[in-house]
């Protein structure tokens with residue numbers, strides 16, 4: 001199976017990163033958003049991201065132009081009909097994703113491989129909305145997609161072996177290192193990362209250390225690029241809370257249960273960097289100050 005044309009559904013944070021990555025890797029790429037406004041916003045974030053890479057000297061101006069030529073945007077799902085693979089990155093909501101896949105199933109040729117970028121929902125549950133279960137899998141990229149080297153390639157019990165191998169090759173071809181994962185809550189990374197992020201909050205609730213000290217300890221003690229509170233603020237506390245809730249529902253284990261403080265921050269609308277406040281106050285994004 002050869003992949004020539006890539007479709008991406010959703011041009012938000014993850015979708016724009018995936019579309020950018022595919023176009024940079026040489027694929028003809030078409031990305032779909034539901035409104036022209038959202039599409040413009042997504043496409044301009046890709047242009048900015050590429051410009052930043054050129055500025056940093058990690059990409060030439062010509063490569064940037066070539067990537068932009070390979071990329072197109074649409075508001076019509078039908079324009080993804082002849083794609084060889086379609087990667088879904090719409091909001092993390094089972095109803096919205098299933099509706100998207102039902103429509104894609106009609107719009108796309110029978111050979112098109114469907115992939116979801118979900119970080120927490122069951123690939124099997126999404127697959128069941130289509131008539132092509134054997135051509136369905138998970139491709140879980142990490143934020144920020146253009147910089148993060150990993151993609152989890154997630155198979156269900158019915159994913160076709162050749163389709164799975166094609167997806168692993170696709171991951172490599174877009175410059176990522178693919179890892180093989182089975183369809184269980186959180187796959188590999190979030191299965192380990194979410195309990196760690198929640199434990200950091202519990203440690204803070206118990207007074208073990210301040211937000212700044214826990215972050216410094218994990219950064220310097222373990223060589224992590226950022227501490228758990230900073231990472232939580234980057235991911236979005238609403239997202240961590242949502243993933244934890246789904247994982248707790250799947251495993252019924254305490255380590256996945258969202259701590260009370262996380263729930264209260266989410267209820268207060270303090271989602272982290274994107275809302276300006278979470279565990280840190282991001283009024284000055286280059287110099288965040290602990291907010292609790």
Ligand code: CAA
Pocket residue numbers: 119141142143144147148189190225226231234235239
């Ligand atoms: N989310 C969003 N943006 C991030 C980010 C993250 N997790 N981490 C870093 N960035 C942004 C930075 O804010 C910075 O943006 P600006 O240029 O606009 O200031 C840009 O990426 C570059 O960051 P650095 O200055 O740190 O550059 P670097 O080249 O030294 O390192 C990096 C880049 C490799 C991404 C490093 O910052 C890093 O490792 N960050 C942690 C990323 C991480 O852990 N991601 C996983 C999130 S978990 C997830 O995605 C799974 C899920 O399902 C929830």
